[in-house]
Amino acid sequence: MFRLIRTLASGLAILCSSALAVDEPAASQPSAPPLSAEEMAGAARIDALSIPTPGELLAALDKVGKIDWISKFRPPIARDFSSRPQMALNLGGLIADGYIAVEAKDSQQVKNLGRDIVALAKPLGVQQDIINRGKSLTEFATDNQWDTLKEELEATQNEVKDAMIENKDINLVTLVTVGGWLRGAESISSYVAEEKFYSSAGAMLLRQPGIVGFLSRRLGALPEKTRDDPVVKKTRAKLAEIETAMTFPRESPPAREAVEKLSNMLSDLLKDISRKEVK
Amino acid sequence: MNHFIRPIFIAAILLSGSLRAAETDDQAAARKAAFDVAGAFTNEGFKLRDGHWKGALELGKPQLVQVNLFAGNQYWFVVGATPQAKKVTLTVYDETGAPVATDPYSGDSTAAAGFAPTVSGSYYLKIAELEGDPATFCVLYSYK
Numbered sequence: 040m041f042r043l044i045r046t047l048a049s050g051l052a053i054l055c056s057s058a059l060a061v062d063e064p065a066a067s068q069p070s071a072p073p074l075s076a077e078e079m080a081g082a083a084r085i086d087a088l089s090i091p092t093p094g095e096l097l098a099a100l101d102k103v104g105k106i107d108w109i110s111k112f113r114p115p116i117a118r119d120f121s122s123r124p125q126m127a128l129n130l131g132g133l134i135a136d137g138y139i140a141v142e143a144k145d146s147q148q149v150k151n152l153g154r155d156i157v158a159l160a161k162p163l164g165v166q167q168d169i170i171n172r173g174k175s176l177t178e179f180a181t182d183n184q185w186d187t188l189k190e191e192l193e194a195t196q197n198e199v200k201d202a203m204i205e206n207k208d209i210n211l212v213t214l215v216t217v218g219g220w221l222r223g224a225e226s227i228s229s230y231v232a233e234e235k236f237y238s239s240a241g242a243m244l245l246r247q248p249g250i251v252g253f254l255s256r257r258l259g260a261l262p263e264k265t266r267d268d269p270v271v272k273k274t275r276a277k278l279a280e281i282e283t284a285m286t287f288p289r290e291s292p293p294a295r296e297a298v299e300k301l302s303n304m305l306s307d308l309l310k311d312i313s314r315k316e317v318k
Numbered sequence: 319m320n321h322f323i324r325p326i327f328i329a330a331i332l333l334s335g336s337l338r339a340a341e342t343d344d345q346a347a348a349r350k351a352a353f354d355v356a357g358a359f360t361n362e363g364f365k366l367r368d369g370h371w372k373g374a375l376e377l378g379k380p381q382l383v384q385v386n387l388f389a390g391n392q393y394w395f396v397v398g399a400t401p402q403a404k405k406v407t408l409t410v411y412d413e414t415g416a417p418v419a420t421d422p423y424s425g426d427s428t429a430a431a432g433f434a435p436t437v438s439g440s441y442y443l444k445i446a447e448l449e450g451d452p453a454t455f456c457v458l459y460s461y462k
Contacts, residue, residue, distance in 0.1 A: 069417030082382035087369030099388035193368045249440030
C-alpha cells in the first residue's frame with residue numbers, strides 16, 4: 040500500500056513544497072493566565088500525541104552524547120508466542136529495536152528486524168500491511184536511507200495499530216505502545232547508567248511520570264481477560280515500580296545508582312516479556 | 319532527508335491518514351491546514367510526527383491536550399482549523415500549569431508555537447478560537 044501512497048503522494052508534493060516560509064520569530068513572553076488543576080486533569084491524553092515516539096526519545100538522547108548504538112542491540116527474541124497480548128508487547132519492542140538499528144546505521148540489523156516484525160505480526164492478523172512495510176524497510180536499509188527509515192518505522196507502528204483497530208483488537212494497541220516505550224526507556228537508562236556516560240542531562244530524560252502514568256491507566260482499563268494474561272499482569276506490576284523511579288523533581292536528576300536500578304528493572308521486564316513462558 | 323523527498327513524505331502521511339480512518343471533509347481540511355504550516359518546519363530539519371488530534375472548536379471553549387516532551391529536543395506545535403475560525407491560538411503550559419515562552423506563528427485559521435524545553439516531562443497545549451464561528455481543528459507537531 041505504501042508504494043501506492045508514495046506514487047499518489049508525488050502529486051501532492053508540489054503543493055506541500057509551496058508551504059509557508061517561516062521567518063525566525065521573536066520568543067513570546069507568557070502572558071496567559073495559568074491553567075487550573077481541573078483544566079490540567081481534564082486535558083485530553085491520546086496515544087497519537089501524548090506518548091512520544093521512540094524516535095523522539097532517541098533524538099533527545101543523541102544530544103546527550105555520542106552513543107554506541109550497536110551496543111544497545113539485544114539478542115533476537117522468540118517469534119512464536121501463544122498469547123496475543125504478549126505478541127503485541129513484543130511487536131512494540133521490535134519496532135523500537137528498529138529505531139535503534141537505524142540510529143546505528145546497521146542495514147543488516149534493520150532487515151533482520153523487518154523480518155521479525157513481519158513474522159510476529161502474522162498471527163495478529165496484520166500480516167499484509169506489515170509485509171508491505173517490511174519490504175519498504177528492507178529497500179530503504181539497502182539504500183542506507185536512514186532518515187526515510189525513521190519515517191517508515193513510525194508509519195509501521197501506526198499501521199500495526201490501525202490494523203488492530205480494524206480487526207477489533209483495540210486492546211492490543213495499548214500493548215504495542217507499552218512494548219515500544221519500555222524498549223526505548225531501557226535503551227536510554229542503560230546508556231545513562233554507565234559510569235563513563237552518566238550526566239544530569241541524560242538522567243533528566245528519564246523523568247517521564249506523565250507517560251508511565253498514562254500507560255498504567257491504559258493497562259488498568261484493559262478488559263479483565265487481557266489483564267489476566269500473565270505477561271500483562273507482570274507488566275502492570277512492574278510499571279508501578281517503574282513509575283515511582285521515573286517520578287522525581289524537576290530540579291533533582293536521579294543519581295547514577297538509581298538510574299542503574301531503573302535500567303535493570305526495565306531490562307528484566309523486557310526479558311520477561313520476551314520469554315515464551317511467563318509466570 | 320533531502321528537500322525533495324521530505325514533502326513527498328508529508329503528502330504520504332496526509333494520504334495515509336485519510337486512508338487510515340474515515341474522516342469528515344472538515345477534519346480533512348483542518349488537517350491539511352495544519353500540515354501546510356508544518357511542512358515549512360520540516361524544511362528546517364524538523365521531523366513531522368505521524369499523529370494528530372482533531373476535534374471541534376468554538377469561541378469560549380478552548381481544548382487542551384497533554385504532551386510529553388524531552389529536554390534537548392526542539393518542537394513546533396501546529397494547529398490548523400477550518401476557515402470558520404478566523405483567529406486561533408496555541409499556548410504551551412508546563413506541568414504546573416504556568417504558560418511558557420514560545421516562538422509564535424500565526425496565519426489564517428492556523429497558529430504555531432516553537433518550544434525547546436529545558437526540563438523533560440508533561441506539558442499542555444491549549445487551543446483556543448478568538449474570532450469566528452464554530453470550526454474543526456487539527457493539532458500536530460514536529461521535532462528535532
